[in-house]
Amino acid sequence: MTKYFSPISSIWRNSKRVIGMLQKSDPRTLRALSAVRVLSSTLPYLNGFILGMMTQSVVESVKLGSLTSQFWWAMFLIVATPVVIRIVDIFNDYLDGKYWIEMDNYMQLMYFKKRSALDIAAIKKPEIQNKARKAQESINKTRQYADRIFYSIGSLAGLTTAFAIFSTQNWWIFPVVVLATIPSLIVETKYGRKIWDIWGANTETRRKYNYFIDRLNDPENLSENKLLGTVNYFLKAIRETIGQFTLDQIRTDRNAVPARIFSAILSHGTTAGMIVIFAIRAARGQITVGELTFFYVTLQTLRKSISEIFSLTARQLQDNLYISDLFALLDQEPILIKPINPVTIAKNTTPDITLSKISFAYPSAPDKFVLQNISLAIPAGSRVALIGHNGAGKSTLLSMIFRFYDPDNGEVRIGEHDLRELDLENWYSHLGYIPQKYQFFQLRTADVIALGDTSTQPDERRIKQAAMKAGADTFINSWNKKYDQILGEWFEGGINISQGQMQKLALARIFYRNPRIWILDEPTSSIDAKSEIEVFEELNALPKDRTVIFISHRFSTVRNADQIVVLDKGKIKEQGTHRELVKKGGLYATLFKQQAKAYK
Known part of the structure; x- marks a missing residue:
């Protein structure tokens, strides 16, 4: 039993942590988005009821030879419902876009804050570098994971509505549809685990892949490799490393196709069989045509809701493994022991x-x-x-x-x-430190020097004094924009400078810091x-x-x-x-x- 409940309990634990992060980023928008998702998931059942009402009112009007009041109510609802659904969708899109912009920012900052908090001894360990790589790749997965939590809440609200509809009569429909979609959950879970195992086993290879990419992506690296004639060497290395972690995934996806086809046939076939049963009952006069229409739409919506929940659950089981990678980094303790009562x-x-x-x-x-x-x-x-x-x-x-x-x-x-x-x-x-491989900050020159001391607002007088002591003031004053000049080519208006000028700016930072x-x-x-x-x-x-x-x-x-x-x-x-x-x-x-x- 542990084999089956352990992944579910892991999803539960990770979902609670993800929801906790969602609440911290923007609690008001979170509540509004949850309410809109619930409303959006119950509206299709209301739409099915209105379609059934319309169909039956048309049948009754044909029998009577005149348009009944029920017909006009049905027409009003047929016109109004799509408008309501569209308005709900607009609110959903707005809240979704607003929330995920803030959530993405929150996640990125949280990742870099944690990574920066680790000591150098931890950061340089290969296993922790692999853990950090996995965590960074999991950030986008976390958004998808959180989004599916919202959809699951909405789908559960829809299922509750369907259960209430079928509980008074034809109660057996609900469990039959659920059972028919379980194979889909099993298939997606099984192959999702295999995909994660492939990616997890190839973390080191993907780190190599990103390293090789950087040899041709960074302008300085690319220039050197062009002169060395090593561009083709790295192109070959990139091609080979891609193959190492993609071929297994393609093979796994191919092997999953027959099982996915079988589960789809079972799920759709079960729903189609029940629709046939209701059609026979309608033909025998046991239910009205309107009820047949309502059951038809409700059954399709129910099957879709259950399939979505199981599909979402399967994807959660897959992505839960990635989310666990993110939390593994967030839970990573520094290697160096911090003092309980640090001395200053x-x-x-x-x-x-x-x-x-x-x-x-x-x-x-x-x-x-x-x-x-x-x-x-x-x-x-x-x-x-x-x-x-x-x-x-x-x-x-x-x-x-x-x-x-x-x-x-x-x-x-x-x-x-x-x-x-x-x-x-x-x-x-x-301390004031200039490493052998100092950073080249591609920012405004004054800001590059002022980075030496970020505890206060930049001081123009101190900046110029620091530049003079480092011997950087001569070339800075030769530029048209002087201390406002942007350095490097990352940003518009930037200029390249020599290694000697870079080193003088590094020295100026330390003079500005005055350690x-x-x-x-x-x-x-x-x-x-x-x-x-x-x-x-x-x-x-x-x-x-x-x-x-x-x-x-x-x-x-x-x-x-x-x-x-x-x-x-x-x-x-x-x-x-x-x-x-x-x-x-x-x-x-x-x-x-x-x-x-x-x-x-």
Whole structure:
């Protein structure tokens, strides 16, 4: 029994959650739409009664040789009913359109809010990425799922009306019609589950498919692939991945055709048989022609209502699996444990940062430690440079400070507190970060800079000061629209800018933010030498209570750091000032000499 009731109970649970979301988005429109759907589903039975009344009044008028009062009432109702039905449909269309616009917005925001709330450790896990992909694909399904709830409510109201009609006489009709449509429910449920299994099993493949599409969809990616001659490679990859998750679905749909034909014949054949029975009774004078017409329309409407309910239920059973995917993401807990009583750092405070015996391996490769026994003290107000070969662990070390992950061993202390005790949102408000792959915001230039601090309204004076410190003011003022210039080509009037200009705007965002702790990953990699010197002069001119941590492969930018940390294979190889490390003659000195030689 569990096999059969478990899906129904799951639909019930998910339907309650969906209705809860509907109520939150717009409760008044929800109530109005529900009432209109109920009214819309009962009107066809009223229409059948009026048709029967009209038919009988015509027969009576023929017998009497004159038009009876019943005939004129029937004519009035025949004219008025379609108008009423049309008015109800207009209201239904209006409320439906209004509600689903708001519902779509609500669902999209809810999805992105939840996804944004997850920690980086969770977001980067492949299984959670698959879960997020399923959830995003389920958003449209959720609208359809909710819409069918409305239709089901309306159809149930129609069934109640039909049951009341047949309960006084011919009570057996109702259960016979229900039984005749059950095979359709079984068929749709069975094959719906198979379709979901196909899509569920191919989530990873569909992620690859979307990745391949992006190689040819994004203008920058497409430009590079044209030059590399890899367009045909990705076209082939797209074609192959499409085939992997569509062929099984086509095969399943083909196998379902005979069963669907059988269930349709059974349902329509049963209804036709009962209509024949009523026609025979009318021919024998046991019921009137008007009653025959009424029963004919009512039977057709009843069969349609039951078929709709079973069809809706079958589709709900199919989409319920997708809705469960959405709720699986909404119920996903962060991997990192949040403190019960989080500690906050005072706004104008720059705390010390201390890493003590940190070891860490990414969850995807738990046996490969990227950081090994790292101990590092970063006093407030110091300038610390992290250098080393690619893959040495520099960016991972920053991830520990951000608490994107928790270390497997050791601890990160911020001031007097373990980082795990801190309120992360408060901690992040003290940080200013430029990643190696920074974002290119295709917005108004002033807004791009002001994104550095969204806690207040954009300040034009601060925006211009930040641009000047980052060396971006020169090229901004050369544009006709200056700070009102739209960047990129997504929007009308936008312009493309160079990588160096993008990086200067990224730096301007951080100057605008004016954080207590600056964390910069290759902050001048795309900037010319003169601009680089000017940027670091601005960084050196920061107040003495500001901490600066930066990663760079250019020794010209690291030599003035208070502390240079050389990482190699996840370990601190050397540590000291530029003078100390050159004198030591170790890895730093070797790398410095190699780079200096290249400039001779």
